[in-house]
Amino acid sequence: MCPNGSLGRGGMSFIPHIYALHICTSALIRTSAHLHILSAHPHIYYFCFMTKKVRVRFAPSPTGGLHLGGVRTVLFNYLFAKQHGGDFILRIEDTDQNRFVAGAEQYIIDCLNWCGLNPDEGPHIGGPFAPYRQSERKDTYRQHAEQLVHDGHAYYAFDTTGELDAMREKFKSESDPQPQYNFFHRNQMRNSFTMGNDEVRQLLMEQPYVIRIKMPQEEQVSFTDMIRGEVSFSSNTIDDKVLLKADGMPTYHLAVVVDDYLMKITHAFRGEEWLPSSPVHILLWKYLGWQTEMPQWAHLPLILKPDGHGKLSKRDGDKLGFPVFAMDWKDPESGELISGFKEKGFLPEAFVNMLALLGWNDGSEQEIFNISELTEKFSIERVHKGGARFDFEKAKWFNHEWIKKQPVQDWQLTVKKDFEDKGISITDELSFIKVLELVKDRCTLLTDFHDQSWFFFKAPETLDLAAIKPKWNEAKKQFFLEFEEVVGALQDAESATIESAFKDLAAAYNIKAGDLLLPFRIMLVGAKFGPPVFDIAAAIGVAQTIERINYALNHFE
């Protein structure tokens, strides 16, 4: 399956892309890291194979809650890693000190834990490539940025925000509404291209500066995306991105490349929003001299709003009545609470299953997958290119399927907690489980259990009198009065025993049992819903049944 030592043929368009990674069975698989830069001049391209352990990472910035799309990115990373016996790393990209939000990192870790997608390495558990927080690796980035300057691939820039704005304003035109800091304009800015060495040295000590990548002119930067195939960009359309900010922190562009290299990442999966800046990253891999180690890229499709346009954002969720975060997130600044799937009543298995099927399927008709089936069947090349609209109804369907599928023991504690929060304390675990078992077919969310079964634990106070009043009469009243005695004298309180006693008595009264069933239900439940009445009567017991009949009889008049 994984022949050793074979090399790719050289022709530019004949490079065999090694997609079928999943066919390899050993933990060590062959990966191809290749990059080809098509330039006007000598075609330079590299193509090499190496054997190494699969390592993937999820690299969120701790700026708030963990979004659906984020969890799906985690999932795909996780599945790919586990499928290949590789490692899944959590790396915190906290390079923007302005957007840092306290508690966000722990929240992300908690979400991953709830989903069962725990990393093998990360800031909370450490690992051989620690630290895993970029803010703690600050010095590393500068060193590489300086190296790029030294090699002529980057330069110092001293322009202030005001000067940048002025430049953009000055060159703005109909055909170029957003002028870029690039080969065309950089010669007119204040940077180490336009200034003498002495002046630069002087300024370096005196004022803040950034390091920018020097984007080449007229170069096609192409790479093979595991999902999209060949993707190509002209270097002309990309500006000289800032690599190192004035505060000494790297931007994402520098940090991902440096860390992916240092952490020996073999496959980099991220959202599609990164596709346009991928040439910057590819060039950086090349300029830093690491191209043979470059990971294989896969840009995941976005998850879109159910209606309207654009990608799903936290605002849509609460507006449309469904969560967009994995778990409840309370913004420490504003105090705003944004709801999560966990608290909404989702099973983590269902949440993960639903996410996996949003943009991926295994080609069969199967829709319900557990994590080990997903791990076995997942393949990155079957991930769709186009974005998927999120449909909360379908998400609920997944949850319902999982509620029916999972043993009650797995989630009863969650439901118990929900009951307690709603004022019902559970004392008898065993009968609680029986009740859950009885009503689970009619619950799509864990929070539905309360509404579907509270009457097992508490007598109804208000009764739906309108449902029985029109057909209520003295004969029925007499029936129930006598039924109280019959039930009290029963040998056992099994559902079937109660049922036959009920029907026998109905026959004796010459009333159709069907005409008595609804009143009985109203007596026990208060309304027209719930599992079969005799099951309810059996569950609440003889004494409680009699009590409820009595209470109702007093209210039916």
Next chain:
RNA sequence: GCCGCGUUGGUCAAUCGGCUAAGACGCAUCCCUUUCACGGAUGAAUGACGGGUUCGACUCCCGUACGCGGUACCA
């Protein structure tokens, strides 16, 4: 504006040139159930548009339209 990536029912989607175009969610009708559900059955509903290539195109190519993303000292 420019650059990139997309486009099969309302939504998620199968299809790798042979289509009378799967399946699921949702919706409708019926059956089951003397409640509400579950379950079962049936039904309505799909290849953006225009050109090529081909015996044959949803599938390959080119345009157009539309959507999305990017165009920051944010990630």
